[in-house]
Amino acid sequence: MSELRKDPIMKRWVIVASERSLKPYDFPSEGEVATYPCAFCPGQERLTPPEVFSFRKENTGPDQPGWTVRVIPNKFPAVQASDFFYHADSGLFEKMAGVGVHEVIIETPEHYSDLADLPVQHIEKILHTFCQRMEAAEKDPKLKYCLIFKNQGKEAGASIQHPHSQLIAIPVVPKRVEEELEGAREYFYRKKSCVFCDLIREEMTRAERVILVNSDFLVCIPYAARFPYEIWVLPIRHTSSFLTVSLEEIRSLSLVLKKTLQAIKVGLDRAPFNFILHVAPFSRSGENYETYYHWHIEILPALTKIAGFEWGSGFYINPVIPEEAAQNLKNFVPKE
Numbered sequence: 001m002s003e004l005r006k007d008p009i010m011k012r013w014v015i016v017a018s019e020r021s022l023k024p025y026d027f028p029s030e031g032e033v034a035t036y037p038c039a040f041c042p043g044q045e046r047l048t049p050p051e052v053f054s055f056r057k058e059n060t061g062p063d064q065p066g067w068t069v070r071v072i073p074n075k076f077p078a079v080q081a082s083d084f085f086y087h088a089d090s091g092l093f094e095k096m097a098g099v100g101v102h103e104v105i106i107e108t109p110e111h112y113s114d115l116a117d118l119p120v121q122h123i124e125k126i127l128h129t130f131c132q133r134m135e136a137a138e139k140d141p142k143l144k145y146c147l148i149f150k151n152q153g154k155e156a157g158a159s160i161q162h163p164h165s166q167l168i169a170i171p172v173v174p175k176r177v178e179e180e181l182e183g184a185r186e187y188f189y190r191k192k193s194c195v196f197c198d199l200i201r202e203e204m205t206r207a208e209r210v211i212l213v214n215s216d217f218l219v220c221i222p223y224a225a226r227f228p229y230e231i232w233v234l235p236i237r238h239t240s241s242f243l244t245v246s247l248e249e250i251r252s253l254s255l256v257l258k259k260t261l262q263a264i265k266v267g268l269d270r271a272p273f274n275f276i277l278h279v280a281p282f283s284r285s286g287e288n289y290e291t292y293y294h295w296h297i298e299i300l301p302a303l304t305k306i307a308g309f310e311w312g313s314g315f316y317i318n319p320v321i322p323e324e325a326a327q328n329l330k331n332f333v334p335k336e
């Protein structure tokens with residue numbers, strides 16, 4: 001099992017998971033052909049751990065072909081379910097058992113497809129799967145946070161080509177999320193409103209960084225985007241939890257996501273990207289995140305590399321002006 005260690009200076013947790021080094025890598029190097037069919041392809045179900053959830057055709061059983069979305073435990077987990085738990089704090093060195101959930105959401109049976117090309121109804125199923133698995137992870141009282149993310153393309157860290165996203169639920173709140181919570185909490189106490197809600201209103205009024213908007217979602221480039229073409233997808237209705245999103249909102253989000261991913265695909269020439277779903281932590285401490293936190297999606301195209309200055313300073317140098325990025329990407333959003 002892996003171990004979580006806390007950096008005594010930065011208060012940042014690190015997952016020490018040596019098993020992860022055995023992870024298979026099926027992306028072809030130049031001149032090589034990728035493994036096809038891969039372990040995520042239909043007909044290869046015996047090569048993966050047994051599925052924990054799927055959308056599948058009637059009269060087909062688990063771990064058989066016939067699925068449209070399939071969830072399996074990660075074969076090389078960063079954290080894993082266990083009743084064995086420890087949390088030791090010597091003052092300087094704090095550690096914890098690497099308990100948690102690490103699942104792979106296989107988004108489609110089609111090896112060579114990608115999220116941007118899937119029908120809206122299919123993207124809806126993937127989003128419903130996110131909700132279902134997040135809800136399941138919340139049941140383990142040891143866990144505090146659930147992150148759903150996607151690495152698309154080798155340069156964005158994907159090791160398997162077959163379209164998939166991942167869910168990692170862990171017994172601590174990650175530092176990045178903690179920083180967002182702190183910022184939103186501080187703003188709420190000062191202004192008595194949600195910083196994300198205020199931001200949505202302001203961005204819609206100014207319109208210069210808006211890529212697309214419908215009655216439920218705003219897609220924009222953030223004012224201080226860290227990376228070229230960094231994109232945020234913000235629900236217009238205030239809520240901190242993805243689990244309270246309605247069926248209509250899921251439908252609306254699927255459409256908005258498809259259009260955004262299409263714009264990235266065409267406008268940014270199939271740029272690799274990371275997709276991050278930020279929600280409030282599981283409510284264990286009595287903390288009322290709902291008042292000041294607002295769930296959202298961040299899409300980070302991998303067009304630049306994080307290098308010495310960024311690592312050393314926590315600063316980012318963004319070579320593309322956010323307003324220009326938005327205007328440019330807007331041209332590639334499919335009309336209908």
Ligand SMILES: [Zn+2]
Pocket residue numbers: 037038039040041110111162
């Ligand atoms: Zn495959």
Ligand SMILES: [Zn+2]
Pocket residue numbers: 194195196197198237238239292293294
């Ligand atoms: Zn809000």
Ligand SMILES: [Zn+2]
Pocket residue numbers: 180278296298
């Ligand atoms: Zn965020």
